[in-house]
Amino acid sequence: MSKDKRIAHGVRCTWWDSADKVMVVGGIPLCPKCKKACGYVDNEEAWFNDVEQYAATRKNFAEFVEWTRGRCFNNFSEAVRAFTAETGKSVDV
Numbered sequence: 001m002s003k004d005k006r007i008a009h010g011v012r013c014t015w016w017d018s019a020d021k022v023m024v025v026g027g028i029p030l031c032p033k034c035k036k037a038c039g040y041v042d043n044e045e046a047w048f049n050d051v052e053q054y055a056a057t058r059k060n061f062a063e064f065v066e067w068t069r070g071r072c073f074n075n076f077s078e079a080v081r082a083f084t085a086e087t088g089k090s091v092d093v
């Protein structure tokens with residue numbers, strides 16, 4: 001079997017990680033932390049292409065997204081607060 005290269009990401013939370021980390025219940029991908037729905041992108045390259053486009057005009061956004069890997073917050077505001085508390089950096093979302 002070839003490795004699943006997809007990236008799974010929360011639809012209603014900030015969690016994202018490789019697809020093997022996602023929790024699948026009844027065929028539905030869920031965030032392993034909060035158990036809310038997840039979606040997929042095809043691979044890490046596609047994921048970071050999207051991130052880079054978005055990050056082009058937003059300070060520290062790319063670093064912020066890397067930081068959120070495997071971390072579940074209810075929304076970006078909570079994630080940004082935690083990111084800023086830990087790194088001392090602000091981020092535009």
Ligand SMILES: [Zn+2]
Binds near residue numbers: 010033034072
């Ligand atoms: Zn979550």
